[in-house]
Amino acid sequence: MGDYFQTIVDLDATAADAAELGDRALDWLIREGIVEAEPTDCVLGAPTGHEPGEAWEKAVLDPDWEPLDGLNIETGRTVFLGGQGDGQYAICPRCATRTHFFTEAWDPIEGASTPFDEAIETWQATGAAQVKCxxxxxxxxxxxxxxxxxxxxxxxxxxxxxxxxxxxxDFLADFTRTLNNHRTILVYGKL
Ligand SMILES: [Zn+2]
Structure with missing residues (x-):
């Protein structure tokens, strides 16, 4: 089975306001009963998180599928991962060309990811990076x-x-409102 995660990433939060926005969104989730207020050991990759609250059904499409674990809130500069395996390609925002990092047989294409790997490292260190298509x-x-x-x-x-x-x-729309209607993206993944 493995562990499955969904991450709602706020694309407009900044280093300066992320913590405050995160607290506000957590308060809303607690008030709605979607997660518990008391942090416990219930997430991967962090010491504590928030377990499903008594009204978690309100947030999900399938109320017969009980959530097993909790919510971890990441604040600060973060590279959020989605999907499984590896990033197959990236799409240039200017010309929409796909730069592939793997062949169809999933063999790495030599050197293809190097400028992207370097840019990701730079972004992690400084919060700004450019990549040449x-x-x-x-x-x-x-x-x-x-x-x-x-x-x-x-x-x-x-x-x-x-x-x-x-x-x-509906849940995602309400949640986005607590984040000042920021642009958000929902990322799925599996470990
Ligand atoms: Zn391009």
């Missing part, structure tokens, strides 16, 4: 590239729900 030879902000299956998302605030069923569109 091999096709149109123009540089773009790393965070404006799209990845296959949203494999990478770059941001400062993310809500990782571990082993929860898929969320309803």
């Amino acid at each position: 091999p096709s149109c030879v123009q540089a773009s902000d790393l965070t404006t590239w799209q990845w296959a299956n949203n494999y990478y998302t770059f941001g400062y605030l993310g809500f990782e729900f571990w082993n929860w069923p898929p969320f309803t569109p």
Whole structure:
């Protein structure tokens, strides 16, 4: 089976406001009964998280699928991972060409990911990075590239729900309102 996660990433949160927004969104989730207030050992990758609350059914499409684990809130500069395996390609924001990192047989294409790996390292260190597209030879902000299956998302605030069923569109819309209607992206993945 493995562990399955859904992460709601706030694309507009900044280093300065991520913690405050995260607290506000958590307060709303607690008030709605979707998660418990008291932190416990219930998530992967962090010492504590928030377990499903008494009204978790309100948030999900399938109320027969009980969530197993909790919510971890990541604040601060984070590369959020999605999908399974590896990022197959990235799409240039200027010319929409896909830069592939693997062959169809999933063999790595030598050197293809190097500029992207370097840009991700730079972004982690500084919060800003550019990548030059091999096709149109123009540089773009790393965070404006799209990845296959949203494999990478770059941001400062993310809500990782571990082993929860898929969320309803209404829940996601209400949740986004607590984040000042920021742009959000929902990333799925499996460990
Ligand atoms: Zn391009």
